[in-house]
C-alpha cells in the first residue's frame with residue numbers, strides 16, 4: 001500500500017513529467033499561432049470554409065440523423081430537437097458513439113463512434129449554425145494534467161456526481177432502467193462536455209455551478225481514481241458491501257465448511 | 269523417578285489436595301463430544317469472535333473516536349488537505365501509515381462478516397435439526413440474542429470510521445429511530461446529542477462497540493458454552509446413539525487437538541481474505557458530509573435485508589394530532605424485524621405448544637422427518653433472500669440488465685408469494701424424501717444391475733441396506749396430532765375455544781408424515797418374493 005501511494009504522488013516527479021509539460025506548452029504555442037494566422041486570413045475565406053463545413057455537416061445529418069431528428073433538426077416524436085443544443089452536445093454524442101442511436105432502448109449507449117473526427121466536426125458545425133449553444137471543447141484546453149487539484153476534485157465529485165456515478169465513478173442504476181455509466185476510461189474532453197451539456201438524465205453543470213477550474217479538478221480526480229491501484233487487494237468492483245458479503249459467504253464460510261466436512265470425514 | 273519429575277509431582281499434588289483439580293479434570297477432560305461437520309459452525313463463529321477481539325484491540329491503539337474536525341495530511345494523496353473528522357483521519361492513518369494497519373482493518377472486517385455468516389449458519393443447523401427443543405430453549409434464546417447483538421455490533425463498527433458510506437447508514441438509522449411514534453424524535457435527539465450528525469455520536473458508539481457489547485458477548489458466549497457443556501451435545505441419530513448417551517471422542521486429546529487446529533484454519537482463511545481482498549475501502553468513499561451520497565450505498569449483508577425492506581415499502585404516512593407517522597419506515601424498520609426476531613426467539617415454545625411435546629430431546633431430527641418445521645425454516649430463509657435481493661436492487665439492475673423498478677415489483681410481490689410457495693415445495697420434498705427412505709428400507713437400494721431370469725424376465729438387482737442404515741432411516745418417532753375434545757366432561761362444547769381449535773389444526777399440519785416401515789411390514793416383505 002505504501003507503494004501505491006508513492007506511485008500516485010510521484011506523477012509530478014516522473015521522469016517524463018518535464019517532456020510532457022514541454023509538449024503541452026508547445027501545443028499551446030502552436031494553437032495560438034494557428035488561431036493568429038487564421039485571424040489574419042481574409043474574412044471571406046473563413047466564411048466560405050465555415051459554410052462548406054456546415055453544408056457538409058448538413059449532408060451527413062440528412063443521411064444519418066434526420067430520420068429521427070427531422071430534416072432540419074426540428075425534432076420528431078421519437079427524438080428531441082437539436083436546435084440550440086450546441087456543438088458540444090453533438091461532439092459528445094457522436095464522439096462517444098451514442099449518436100446515431102442504434103436501437104430505441106432506454107438510453108443511448110456508448111459504442112465505437114460511427115463518424116470520424118472530421119465528420120463529427122462538420123455535424124457539430126451544422127447544428128451550431130442553427131442556433132447558438134455551448135461550443136465543443138478543444139482537447140488542448142483541458143489541461144487537467146497541469147491544473148486542477150485532485151482532493152478538491154474528489155470533494156466536488158462526491159457532492160455533485162457520486163449520487164449517480166458511484167463514489168469511485170463506477171456507475172450506478174437510475175430509475176426505469178436508466179443508468180449512469182462508468183466514468184473509467186472516458187476521455188477528459190468528453191467528461192468536460194458531459195458536464196456542460198448534461199446528456200439525457202444527467203443535469204447540466206454550467207460554469208456557475210462548477211467553474212471551469214473546478215471541472216478540471218474533477219477530471220484530475222477521476223483520472224487519479226482510475227489509475228489508483230487497488231490498495232487493499234482485489235478491488236471487488238469498487239461497488240461497496242454487496243460483493244464483500246457474497247465473498248464472505250461463498251469463499252469465507254464456504255471454504256471453512258468444506259474444511260469442516262473434510263475434518264469430520266477424516267475422523268471416521 | 270528423576271528429580272524434576274518428583275518436583276512436578278509434588279506441585280501437582282499440592283494443588284490437587286487443595287482444589288480437587290484432578291478429579292475435576294479427569295471428569296471433564298474425558299468428556300465426550302460427537303463429531304459432525306455441522307457441529308463446527310458454532311466453532312467458526314467462536315473463533316472469528318476471538319479474531320475480532322485480537323484485531324479490534326490492535327485497531328484501538330490508533331483509532332481516535334472523535335468528530336473533531338481536522339485537515340488530513342497523511343499518506344493518501346487524493347485526500348490531502350481535505351477537512352474531515354478525526355475518526356476518519358485516524359482510520360486513514362491506520363490504513364496507510366501504520367505498519368500492517370490496513371491488513372488488520374481488513375481482517376477485522378472480514379472476520380465480522382464471517383462471524384455473522386457462521387452464526388446464521390449455526391442457527392439454521394440448530395433450527396433444522398430441532399436442537400432447540402427441551403432442555404435447550406435457553407441456549408436458543410441466547411443464540412438469537414447473539415445474532416441480534418451481532419447485527420448491532422457490526423453496524424456500529426462500520427459506522428466508526430465516519431466515511432461517506434457509514435454516514436449514509438447512520439442517517440437511515442436516525443430516520444428509523446425518528447419514525448417511532450411520539451418518542452422517536454426525542455430518542456434520536458438523545459442518541460445523537462442534538463441534531464444529526466452532532467459531535468457525540470462517534471465517541472458514544474465507540475464505547476458501545478469496544479466495551480459494552482464485547483463484554484455482553486463474552487458473558488453470553490460463556491453461558492452458551494457452559495450450557496452446551498452441562499446439557500451435553502446433541503447427536504444425530506444412529507445405531508448405538510440414544511437419548512441417554514453421547515457417542516463421540518473425548519475432549520482430551522482428540523477433540524482439543526482438532527478444535528485448536530481448526531482455530532488456526534479459521535484464522536488462516538480470515539487472514540488470507542484480509543490479505544488478498546479489499547474490504548470497506550474508506551479512502552474511496554471519502555469523509556462523511558451531510559448532503560453527499562453515493563450511488564449504490566449498501567450496508568453490510570447482515571443489515572442488507574433491513575435496507576431491502578425499507579427500500580421496498582411504498583410511501584405511506586398518516587398525520588394525526590400534529591404528528592406524522594411514517595409507516596413506510598416504521599413498518600419495515602421496526603415492526604417487521606420485531607415480529608421476525610420475536611417469532612424466532614419464541615419458536616421452541618410455539619412448537620412444543622403445538623405438538624404438546626414436553627419431553628427432553630438429545631437426539632437430533634433429520635430435517636426431512638419434520639416436514640413442517642423444515643418448511644417453515646425454508647420459508648423464512650426465502651423471505652430473507654427476497655428482501656436481501658431488493659437491498660442490492662441497484663447493483664443487480666446494472667449487472668443483469670434489469671431495471672430497479674422491475675426488481676422492486678418482483679420483490680414487493682415476491683415477498684408475499686415466494687415464501688408460501690417455498691413452504692409448500694419444501695414440505696412436499698420432505699415427504700417425498702421420507703417416501704424414498706421407506707422405499708429403500710423395504711426394497712433395498714437400486715444397483716442398476718439388470719439380471720435376466722431363466723424364463724426371460726428382466727429384473728433389477730436391489731441391494732439390501734445394512735442393519736445400521738436401516739436403523740438410522742427408521743428410528744424416528746411417528747408423532748400423532750393432538751386430540752382436542754369436542755365436548756368436555758360436563759358436555760360443554762368445544763371447551764378450549766378458538767385457541768384449542770387452532771392448536772389442533774396446527775398440530776395436525778405439524779405431524780403430517782409418511783409412516784416409516786414397521787417391523788411387520790419388513791417381515792412380510794422378507795417372507796415374500798424377495
Ligand code: HEM
Nearest residue numbers: 321324325327328331359377380422425426429478482548
Ligand atoms: C462481535 C464483535 C465485533 C464485530 C462484529 C465488529 C465489527 C466491526 C466492523 C464491521 C468494523 C468496521 C471495520 C472497517 O472496515 O473499518 C469495526 C471497526 C472497529 N472495531 Fe470492531 N467488531 C467487533 C469487535 C470489536 C472489538 C472487541 C474491538 C476492540 C476491542 C473492536 C474495535 C474496533 C475499532 C477500533 C474499529 C474502528 C477501526 C477502523 O475502522 O479503522 N471491534 N468493527
